[in-house]
Amino acid sequence: MISRREALRLAALGTATILGAHPIAASAASKLRIGVLKFGTVSWELDTLKHHGFDAANGIELDVIYFAGEDATNVAMLAGAIDMIVTDWLWVSRQRSDGGDVTFAPYSTAVGAIMVKDASPIRTIADLKGKKLGVAGGALDKSWLLIQALARRDHGLDLPSVSDVVFGAPPLISQKAIQGELDAALNFWHFCARLEAGGFRRLIGADDAQTALGASGPVSALGYVFHDKWANENPQAARGFLKASAQAKDLLARSDEEWLRLAPIIRAEGPELAKLRDRYREGIPRRPVAEEAADAGKLYRVLAGIGGEKLVGSAPEMAPGTFWLEPPQ
Missing domain, CATH: 3.40.190.10 (Periplasmic binding protein-like II)
Incomplete structure (x- = not known):
């Protein structure tokens, strides 16, 4: 053996x-x-x-x-x-x-971000309430956890409870966002960059959450x-x-x-x-x-x-x- x-x-x-x-x-x-x-x-x-x-x-x-x-x-x-x-x-x-x-x-x-289409009415984390949010990386993804923590602290929101959260592989999450099947998408940084070039904007990045939660600079x-x-x-x-x-x-x-x-x-x-x-x-x-x-x-x-x-x-x-x-x- x-x-x-x-x-x-x-x-x-x-x-x-x-x-x-x-x-x-x-x-x-x-x-x-x-x-x-x-x-x-x-x-x-x-x-x-x-x-x-x-x-x-x-x-x-x-x-x-x-x-x-x-x-x-x-x-x-x-x-x-x-x-x-x-x-x-x-x-x-x-x-x-x-x-x-x-x-x-x-x-x-470089970290991920929540992306929405340029014309989307979603402007803050609070606007994700009741919306369909795609998340790449799974339920224990660091970016997802940090953004959840910020939503709880600043808005009193438990995102998994108040939003329709679906998990998937990064390419699939991007594809569904482009097709309009998601209201917002949290993806890895390079997928976010490709979405930016195609008419999406950053709602909030995990780097923003890091700073808000106590980091003095990029980690x-x-x-x-x-x-x-x-x-x-x-x-x-x-x-x-x-x-x-x-x-x-x-x-x-x-x-x-x-x-x-x-x-x-x-x-x-x-x-x-x-x-x-x-x-x-x-x-x-x-x-x-x-x-x-x-x-x-x-x-x-x-x-x-x-x-x-x-x-x-x-x-x-x-x-x-x-x-x-x-x-x-």
Whole structure:
């Protein structure tokens, strides 16, 4: 009988193989294996990073391995099949509270928003009462929970009770909103950007809710996640990757031409590509990590209060070490 750890490792390898990913090689100081979703927005940054050789310039060999879903990337990293993934700090905190050593380096502060058509009479959260609201990401999506918390505090509204809430995959929620089958739609940031380019406006963003609920500035929704042990054993790989990531972000922040190069990957052009570019740029983390971590701790308490154990487990506070504070060289 094989161990559970070995079973997870084999399952992760199988998932990657099905998708035709690069072979997974043994880890080395200069080698970094990152698992990402095939059509996720992270691939835009990683394509930029590799196309311009920022990985090699920072002494690393980046192996990008594609997976079918987020759960598969989580399993693969926990099983040791890859070194790094992209996920949220709530998952990291829960792992650490359960004895794990994964940690989080900010990737993007871009978050979802509730979108309505330009001509919609809906102007505030209170106007969602009695309306049909589509929500991507499920009942425990962070953006949905934060907006619920704000609606309760400022308007005395329990949105799941006073609105007709339906859940669905992000593409489906956008499609139903465009077709007029929903009065409003809460979706991930890049789906919102595409809707903006097509005649929708933002009613309220999860970033607005974060600020209203106590955050002093933008907090990264997603980050590059890896094991403390791996970073300690491979400090040059960890630092080199984060430097390469910063260089790719800098190029994407200042070069419109780079976005035109990425257009076939992004599957957008014209106003839609421009809106995705602008929203991506707004989501580039620019605050000290310690400040983001402090604000995430505040938001964790809000989320724990509304999401309960299904979301955070039994830990009432964000676990220490959730955000990676790079040690001095």
